[in-house]
Amino acid sequence: MPQEPIDAAKSLFIRRWGEMGATWGISRTMAEVHALLYLAPEPMCTDEVMDQLAISRGSASMNLRELENWGLIQRLHRRGDRKEYFQAEQDVWQMFETIMRERRRREVLPIMETIERCTDMIDQNHTKLRGDARRQVDDCRQRFADILEFCEMMNTMFNLMSQAGRTGVRSVAKQIGKFLRER
Amino acid sequence: MPQEPIDAAKSLFIRRWGEMGATWGISRTMAEVHALLYLAPEPMCTDEVMDQLAISRGSASMNLRELENWGLIQRLHRRGDRKEYFQAEQDVWQMFETIMRERRRREVLPIMETIERCTDMIDQNHTKLRGDARRQVDDCRQRFADILEFCEMMNTMFNLMSQAGRTGVRSVAKQIGKFLRER
DNA sequence: TAGCCTTTTCAGAAGATATTGAAAGGATCA
DNA sequence: TGATCCTTTCAATATCTTCTGAAAAGGCTA
Numbered sequence: 082m083p084q085e086p087i088d089a090a091k092s093l094f095i096r097r098w099g100e101m102g103a104t105w106g107i108s109r110t111m112a113e114v115h116a117l118l119y120l121a122p123e124p125m126c127t128d129e130v131m132d133q134l135a136i137s138r139g140s141a142s143m144n145l146r147e148l149e150n151w152g153l154i155q156r157l158h159r160r161g162d163r164k165e166y167f168q169a170e171q172d173v174w175q176m177f178e179t180i181m182r183e184r185r186r187r188e189v190l191p192i193m194e195t196i197e198r199c200t201d202m203i204d205q206n207h208t209k210l211r212g213d214a215r216r217q218v219d220d221c222r223q224r225f226a227d228i229l230e231f232c233e234m235m236n237t238m239f240n241l242m243s244q245a246g247r248t249g250v251r252s253v254a255k256q257i258g259k260f261l262r263e264r
Numbered sequence: 265m266p267q268e269p270i271d272a273a274k275s276l277f278i279r280r281w282g283e284m285g286a287t288w289g290i291s292r293t294m295a296e297v298h299a300l301l302y303l304a305p306e307p308m309c310t311d312e313v314m315d316q317l318a319i320s321r322g323s324a325s326m327n328l329r330e331l332e333n334w335g336l337i338q339r340l341h342r343r344g345d346r347k348e349y350f351q352a353e354q355d356v357w358q359m360f361e362t363i364m365r366e367r368r369r370r371e372v373l374p375i376m377e378t379i380e381r382c383t384d385m386i387d388q389n390h391t392k393l394r395g396d397a398r399r400q401v402d403d404c405r406q407r408f409a410d411i412l413e414f415c416e417m418m419n420t421m422f423n424l425m426s427q428a429g430r431t432g433v434r435s436v437a438k439q440i441g442k443f444l445r446e447r
Numbered sequence: 448t449a450g451c452c453t454t455t456t457c458a459g460a461a462g463a464t465a466t467t468g469a470a471a472g473g474a475t476c477a
Numbered sequence: 478t479g480a481t482c483c484t485t486t487c488a489a490t491a492t493c494t495t496c497t498g499a500a501a502a503g504g505c506t507a
Contacts, residue, residue: 087401090385094408097378101371106289108495120407122400127454137497142455163452163505171407173414188284195280202273217305218270224303224354225277231356234433238425241440250417252447253440257424260439261432291465310484320467325485346475346482 091120095134110136111144115153118169124157126164152179174247181239189232196229274303278317293319294327298336298352307340307349335362357430364422372415379412 095116102112113134118125125133131141145167148154153176157166170176203218203225210218245253278299285295296317301308308316314324328350331337336359340349353359386401386408393401428436 086385086388087404090382091404093385094378094382097375101375104289104371106287110495120404122403138454139456139498140496143496146455165454173410177414188287192280192284195277199273199277202276203270205269220305221270221274221303227356231360234437237437238433241437241444242421244444245440249444249447250421253443254417254420254424256439256443257428257436260436261424261427264432264435293465321484322468322486323466326466329485348484 091117094120108144110134110140111147114141114144115148115169118148118154118167119171121169124166124168126166128164130167151183172247174250178243181243185236185239189236193229193232196225196232200225200229274300277303291327293317293323294330297324297327298331301331301337301350301352302354304352307351309347309349311347313350334366355430357433361426364426368419368422372419376412376415379408379415383408383412 095113098116099109099113102115103109114130117130117133127138127141127145130136130145131138134141136144145154145156148167148169149156152170154167154169157168159166170179200222203222207215207218241253242250278296281299282292282296285298286292297313300313300316310321310324310328313319313328314321317324319327328337331350331352332339335353337350337352340351342349353362383405386405390398390401425433425436
């Protein structure tokens with residue numbers, strides 16, 4: 082692919098973005114497709130994606146659909162053209178919000194439910210216990226509570242950041258800085 | 265393992281924590297070991313970890329070391345005992361800070377460097393270009409700049425949150441809420 | 448409806464990652 | 478020093494994930 086400097090630069094970024102995605106639990110190829118579309122000046126069709134990344138039709142189809150499920154890319158149709166075209170969300174903040182919202186829904190909320198359930202479980206025969214056994218249960222309970230509190234705090238922070246949005250976050254950061262210096 | 269409700273609860277949490285870790289690019293077993301140690305009332309030795317999670321000595325050794333590298337657990341020695349014991353960081357906020365710092369170092373900073381390098385690459389023959397080619401390069405440049413700006417903002421937010429710490433973040437959240445309502 | 452173009456699906460292959468278990472390496476003690 | 482106990486290493490293996498490519502399905506047009 083590398084030919085012009087711009088192609089080399091895009092190619093380099095796409096590879097790195099893919100590698101980074103892999104360490105965050107996103108398949109390398111999916112992250113590469115995302116990067117490719119993010120940098121593309123125009124919406125791309127499946128064949129173009131296949132060619133640029135040297136992947137099979139099946140893989141392209143799967144990864145494009147998955148990205149669509151995440152809400153990170155959009156499917157477009159063009160009049161007089163049977164092909165489908167794909168376009169990535171261009172606003173990085175929007176992208177971040179989308180990813181965080183999905184991850185919260187898929188991963189954070191379930192673990193919060195689990196923790197609540199765990200707490201209920203150990204509360205079952207809590208009052209019957211005495212001495213060391215009781216101490217251990219209380220201890221465990223506290224640890225569950227700590228994680229839960231943390232998750233709730235992160236949710237709050239995320240909500241505030243979403244609300245503030247791209248332009249707002251900078252002012253928010255300033256506010257925090259000021260607040261920290263004053264306290 | 266499940267016997268007493270507390271064991272069942274711990275076991276459930278450990279499994280879920282492991283699953284969640286897996287979706288965030290941490291191996292399931294490593295996350296399970298971490299959860300096990302986080303909930304343990306006392307430091308545990310390798311054999312106890314092996315037994316509780318039904319994993320091999322090799323796996324236990326590797327995962328414990330990896331957790332130590334991340335700074336999430338500590339290795340302890342006891343007088344008159346040749347075994348090594350492991351203890352997890354108990355403060356959830358500290359834990360979060362450690363994870364974020366490591367991830368930033370390992371994954372965010374490298375991608376920021378890459379983006380800077382990409383920007384330099386496309387700047388090489390930028391002035392020579394005209395018309396559409398030039399427009400495309402400018403466009404691409406802007407996208408790189410957007411991501412970079414985002415990464416920098418996240419760094420700032422992270423630094424502020426670390427500084428604020430456990431107790432501070434709650435007040436900070438309140439401040440932001442107020443600020444957003446007022447603006 | 449048939450023909451054409453495109454997308455989706457999925458079983459099998461390939462590739463990546465994690466685990467095992469046994470041998471080697473270290474440390475401590477008598 | 479030798480015996481003992483514990484940890485680390487690593488090649489082989491198992492497991493999990495992702496990719497491929499061809500067949501099936503979907504859908505538009507004439």
